[in-house]
Structures are given as C-alpha cells and as structure tokens.
Amino acid sequence: MDYQQKLNRQASAHRLARGMGWFSIALGLVELACARPLARAIGMRGEEPLLRFYGVREIATGIGVLAARDPAPWIWGRVAGDALDIGTLATRLEGSRTANTALALGAVLGATAADVAVARQLAGARHLSKPMVRDDSGRSGFPKPPEQMRGAARGFRPPRDMLRPEDRPPTIH
Amino acid sequence: MRALVWHGKKDIRCDTVPDPRIEDPRDAIVKVSSCAICGSDLHLYDGFMMGMERGDILGHECMGEVVEVGPGVDGKLEVGERVVIPFTIACGECEQCQRGHFSVCERSNRNQDIAKKALGHTTAGLFGYTHLTGGYAGGQAEYVRVPFADTTHVKVPSNLSDEQLLFLSDILPTGWQAAVQYDIQPTDTVAIWGAGPVGQMAIRSAILLGAKQVVAIDCVPERLAMAKAGGATTIDFMADSVIERLNELTSGRGPEKCIDAVGMESHVGHTLDTIYDRAKQAVFAETGRPHVLREMFYACRPAGICSVPGVYGGLVDKLPFGLAMNKGLTIRTGQTDVNRWTADLLQRIEEGQIDPTFVITHTVPLGEGPAMYRTFRDKEDGCVKVVLKPSLH
Ligand SMILES: NC(=O)c1ccc[n+]([C@@H]2O[C@H](COP(=O)([O-])OP(=O)(O)OC[C@H]3O[C@@H](n4cnc5c(N)ncnc54)[C@H](O)[C@@H]3O)[C@@H](O)[C@H]2O)c1
Ligand SMILES: [Zn+2]
Ligand SMILES: [Zn+2]
Numbered sequence: 001m002d003y004q005q006k007l008n009r010q011a012s013a014h015r016l017a018r019g020m021g022w023f024s025i026a027l028g029l030v031e032l033a034c035a036r037p038l039a040r041a042i043g044m045r046g047e048e049p050l051l052r053f054y055g056v057r058e059i060a061t062g063i064g065v066l067a068a069r070d071p072a073p074w075i076w077g078r079v080a081g082d083a084l085d086i087g088t089l090a091t092r093l094e095g096s097r098t099a100n101t102a103l104a105l106g107a108v109l110g111a112t113a114a115d116v117a118v119a120r121q122l123a124g125a126r127h128l129s130k131p132m133v134r135d136d137s138g139r140s141g142f143p144k145p146p147e148q149m150r151g152a153a154r155g156f157r158p159p160r161d162m163l164r165p166e167d168r169p170p171t172i173h
Numbered sequence: 174m175r176a177l178v179w180h181g182k183k184d185i186r187c188d189t190v191p192d193p194r195i196e197d198p199r200d201a202i203v204k205v206s207s208c209a210i211c212g213s214d215l216h217l218y219d220g221f222m223m224g225m226e227r228g229d230i231l232g233h234e235c236m237g238e239v240v241e242v243g244p245g246v247d248g249k250l251e252v253g254e255r256v257v258i259p260f261t262i263a264c265g266e267c268e269q270c271q272r273g274h275f276s277v278c279e280r281s282n283r284n285q286d287i288a289k290k291a292l293g294h295t296t297a298g299l300f301g302y303t304h305l306t307g308g309y310a311g312g313q314a315e316y317v318r319v320p321f322a323d324t325t326h327v328k329v330p331s332n333l334s335d336e337q338l339l340f341l342s343d344i345l346p347t348g349w350q351a352a353v354q355y356d357i358q359p360t361d362t363v364a365i366w367g368a369g370p371v372g373q374m375a376i377r378s379a380i381l382l383g384a385k386q387v388v389a390i391d392c393v394p395e396r397l398a399m400a401k402a403g404g405a406t407t408i409d410f411m412a413d414s415v416i417e418r419l420n421e422l423t424s425g426r427g428p429e430k431c432i433d434a435v436g437m438e439s440h441v442g443h444t445l446d447t448i449y450d451r452a453k454q455a456v457f458a459e460t461g462r463p464h465v466l467r468e469m470f471y472a473c474r475p476a477g478i479c480s481v482p483g484v485y486g487g488l489v490d491k492l493p494f495g496l497a498m499n500k501g502l503t504i505r506t507g508q509t510d511v512n513r514w515t516a517d518l519l520q521r522i523e524e525g526q527i528d529p530t531f532v533i534t535h536t537v538p539l540g541e542g543p544a545m546y547r548t549f550r551d552k553e554d555g556c557v558k559v560v561l562k563p564s565l566h
Contacts (some may be wrong), residue, residue: 142404
C-alpha cells in the first residue's frame with residue numbers, strides 16, 4: 001500500500017468516527033428529552049433519571065469524538081458505554097415489555113459492533129499513516145556483521161540461580 | 174535547577190525546582206551530564222502506573238559527575254568521579270543484595286509500608302518511579318541525589334563517550350538479563366516481542382550469547398529495520414500472523430525462549446482481545462493489556478522459558494495460565510538487577526564487542542524533554558531512543 005492509500009484510509013476512518021459522534025449526540029438528546037416515553041417503551045418505567053444520565057453520557061462522548069484531534073479514546077469510551085447499556089438492558093429482559101427491551105438490546109449490540117469496527121479502523125489507520133522516516137539498516141551496534149558476532153559471549157555463564165534445574169551443577173551439602 | 178516534573182497524565186513540564194541536598198550520610202549528589210527517556214517512563218506519562226504525585230521529578234537513566242558526598246560514603250566514591258547511576262537503588266548489604274537480587278533490595282525503599290501493603294513484601298527503591306518504590310526524585314534533571322551512593326553507582330572511564338556508557342543504567346543490562354536469565358543454548362530460537370530500546374538490547378544480547386535464531390516482533394518500520402541490522406529475523410504483526418510465522422520459522426515447534434519486551438501498553442486494534450483490554454482499561458477494570466503474554470504462552474515451545482522484562486502494573490485479565498501450566502513453561506521476570514551485570518557489560522563496551530549508541534535517534538536539550546515524551550510514545554520521526562542534555566539550552 002502506498003502512502004496516498006494509507007492517507008485515504010485514515011481519512012475514511014475519521015469520517016466514520018465523526019458519524020458515530022453525531023449519532024451519539026442525537027441519541028443522547030432523545031434520551032434526555034423523551035426519557036419518560038422511552039422508559040415506558042423499553043420496560044424501564046421509573047428509571048427515567050438513569051436514562052437521562054445515560055443521555056448526558058452519550059452527548060459528552062459525542063462531543064469528545066467530534067472535538068478531539070484523536071477521536072480513538074472517545075470511541076473506546078463509546079464501547080465502554082455500550083457495555084453499560086447492554087448490562088442495563090439485559091437485566092430488564094424479564095420485565096413486562098420483553099419484546100421491546102430485546103429490540104433495544106439488538107440496536108445497542110449493533111451500535112457496539114459499529115463502534116468496535118470504527119475503533120479498529122482508527123487504530124489501523126494510525127499505524128498505517130507512518131511512512132518510514134529514516135533508514136536504520138546500518139545500526140547494528142556490532143563491530144562486525146551479526147553473523148560473525150553470534151556466540152561472541154558464549155563463554156558467559158549465567159549465575160546459578162538463573163539456570164534451569166537440569167543445567168545446574170550438582171551441589172554437595 | 175531545572176528538571177522534568179510530572180504534573181498528571183500526559184502533562185510533563187520542565188520546571189525550576191530546588192536543588193537536591195544530602196539527606197542521609199550515604200547520599201551523594203551527581204551533576205547530570207546525560208539522561209534518557211525509557212519505555213517505563215511512558216507508563217507514567219500515560220497514567221497507567223499508580224502512585225505518582227504531582228511534582229514528582231522523573232527519570233531513571235542518568236550519568237554524570239559526583240559533586241558532593243555524604244560522610245557515610247566512606248571513600249567508596251569521591252567528588253569529581255564520573256559515574257553511571259543504576260535505576261535500581263541497592264544497599265549492598267541486605268540478604269537480597271548479597272544474592273545479587275538488587276531490584277528487590279530490602280532496605281532502599283523508604284516507603285516500605287506502602288510497598289508491603291500493595292505487594293506483600295517490599296521491592297527496591299527506584300529513581301523517578303512512583304511512591305510505591307520510594308518516591309525518589311529522578312535523574313531527568315540538572316542534579317540528582319543518589320541514596321546508598323556507596324553501592325548505587327558504576328564508575329566509568331573517561332575515554333568513552335556518555336552515549337556509549339549511559340545505557341548501563343538500565344536498557345543494556347535489562348536486555349542482557351532478559352536473555353541471560355533463560356540460559357541460551359546454541360540450538361535455541363529466541364522470539365522477542367517489542368523492538369523498542371529494550372527489545373533491541375535483548376536482540377544483541379541473544380546474538381552474543383549464541384542463539385541459533387533471533388526473531389523480533391513489532392509493527393514500527395524503523396524499529397524492525399534496526400532489529401534486522403542487529404541480526405534478527407523480523408515479523409510485522411500488523412501484516413502477518415505472529416503464531417503462523419513463528420511456527421514456520423521453527424519447523425512447527427515454536428521458539429524455545431520468548432521475551433516480552435512490550436509490557437502493559439501493548440498495541441491496540443489488530444486483534445479482538447486488545448480491544449477488549451482497552452475497553453476494560455477505560456473503565457479501570459484492568460491495569461495492563463497483556464496481549465503479548467497471551468500470545469507468548471501460546472507460541473512458546475513446551476518446556477520453554479518466557480522472560481518478561483516488560484513492565485506490568487497490577488491486574489491483567491484473561492491470562493491463559495492453563496497454557497503455561499500444562500506446557501510446563503518457566504516464567505522469569507523482574508526489574509533489572511542492574512549492578513549484577515554492569516562490570517561485565519562495561520568490559521564488553523570497552524572491548525568494542527557492543528556499541529549501545531546504535532539505538533539513539535534523538536539528542537536534545539533537557540527543556541525539549543516534554544515534547545520528546547510525546548514523540549517517543551507515538552514513535553514519530555522514527556524515534557527509538559531519546560537522550561537529554563541538561564547542559565544544552
Ligand atoms: N524490567 C526492567 O527492569 C525494565 C527496564 C526498562 C524497561 N522495561 C520495560 O520494557 C518495556 C519496553 O521498553 P522500551 O523502552 O523498549 O519501550 P517502547 O515502548 O519504546 O517499546 C515497546 C515496543 O513494543 C511494540 N509493541 C507494542 N505492542 C506490541 C505487540 N502486540 N507485539 C509486539 N510488539 C509490540 C511497540 O511498537 C514498541 O516498539 C516497557 O514495558 C518498559 O517499561 C523494563
Ligand atoms: Zn527504564
Ligand atoms: Zn539491599
């Protein structure tokens with residue numbers, strides 16, 4: 001892959017991350033503004049404050065993703081948040097609105113998969129964006145080619161406590 | 174004096190701080206001529222090691238000239254002498270020091286009570302490395318106070334340069350101990366994860382000690398090129414499957430000896446377990462990312478030896494210890510017992526068997542230290558090892 005291709009890949013990873021950022025903010029606003037009907041719909045009645053708190057969390061990570069020079073840690077933050085959501089929903093699966101809860105759970109699982117994919121792309125892009133800046137092939141540290149240095153210190157005996165039992169000389173007590 | 178000071182996660186500054194003074198009769202004060210940034214410092218920079226406090230002076234790889242000695246140093250060190258300072262502080266007298274286990278000296282850690290609570294028993298005091306190991310001011314500074322100075326030093330000759338000698342303080346003995354402690358045989362394949370400064374020294378050590386084949390694993394092109402220059406076969410873990418390549422290179426048997434020269438900040442993103450680790454780290458449910466340990470246990474030949482100089486901080490998750498147990502692996506690890514190896518290694522440098530300067534890619538004034546932490550961490554500008562010069566402005 002040449003340098004231009006690597007740059008393109010990095011740009012597309014950042015575009016995806018921005019998408020996740022806006023999605024986060026939108027979801028957070030819904031959780032904040034419509035906590036009551038949402039709670040009823042997914043079988044979390046009475047837990048509106050928790051939903052609002054999750055909403056604030058979504059908005060904060062969304063802003064983080066959009067504002068940061070490096071969005072990767074914020075996307076990881078989203079993955080961690082998804083884990084919380086999954087945990088919360090999973091414990092409500094026995095409630096009155098099981099079908100809706102299961103639907104919501106499915107949606108969160110989908111979002112998690114997307115987050116993980118974006119995070120992986122970002123990590124890959126970060127690595128790929130580095131072209132080799134210097135030729136280090138002359139930096140051997142040896143006075144002669146490595147082949148001729150192999151075993152130059154073979155006479156060195158490791159201290160006894162660092163030998164494996166079978167290599168230790170017998171001792172007389 | 175000026176010194177690099179830890180102010181919090183990713184916040185290191187070059188501040189003016191009070192000069193160190195003799196506090197104990199066995200102290201000495203050293204005027205630092207050169208110091209370096211280590212991969213271990215990155216764990217502090219990234220905020221993954223507990224026990225740092227705002228205002229702590231960083232640095233544990235330094236050398237310079239003795240400018241003052243306490244009355245208890247007793248002629249073993251004199252003003253004007255040129256010394257390299259080992260990063261492990263050793264009293265030289267306790268039972269562990271007597272056995273050469275300087276990194277677990279029983280007396281040099283002045284915060285023993287905290288260490289005993291956290292670790293069960295105390296380990297040695299270290300320069301510039303958390304209050305768990307004594308909270309001693311480090312050597313990325315114009316001057317450093319050396320406790321137990323009569324035993325915590327390596328006298329060095331004047332005909333060699335700072336650059337040739339500085340790494341006796343840490344990475345050269347660390348790479349050497351990593352290789353020595355698994356007793357290399359001429360038939361051995363040695364696999365080394367991480368081609369950072371420690372990995373590079375481990376590669377050279379394994380070659381000198383006569384390993385049949387040395388394999389280096391990393392993803393940074395300059396570091397892989399440098400590994401190759403030292404005689405290693407290389408694997409880019411972003412491009413190839415590490416396990417498959419290792420099996421190919423060993424006729425399916427696996428390497429007899431493995432070294433983890435990566436530690437707790439393994440790269441994130443190329444495999445699923447690293448993503449899991451990063452997410453757990455984000456919610457403080459795990460302190461290290463042990464991908465390399467997992468891969469190493471899997472790759473290692475049964476009855477082989479795994480050597481772990483890579484630093485881990487506390488808890489790691491999903492470690493397949495069943496692999497290690499059933500394959501009968503031996504695991505050797507630890508901070509380096511620096512003084513145990515320095516006399517021998519100094520002689521090898523003097524004889525020209527190894528010239529550790531090969532690893533240096535950046536030499537800058539101390540004031541540029543904070544920026545260099547970032548460059549080194551992000552492996553930008555081909556950075557492998559940074560040397561800081563307090564005398565330059
Ligand atoms: N035991 C000791 O006394 C001692 C002394 C010095 C350093 N250390 C430790 O040794 C480790 C390495 O130090 P360094 O100065 O070389 O640091 P470094 O951060 O420059 O090197 C680490 C290298 O590992 C590579 N890496 C990351 N993930 C990897 C993976 N999954 N597989 C293979 N390679 C991977 C990185 O690209 C990097 O080149 C650190 O953990 C450091 O704390 C221990
Ligand atoms: Zn170090
Ligand atoms: Zn001791």
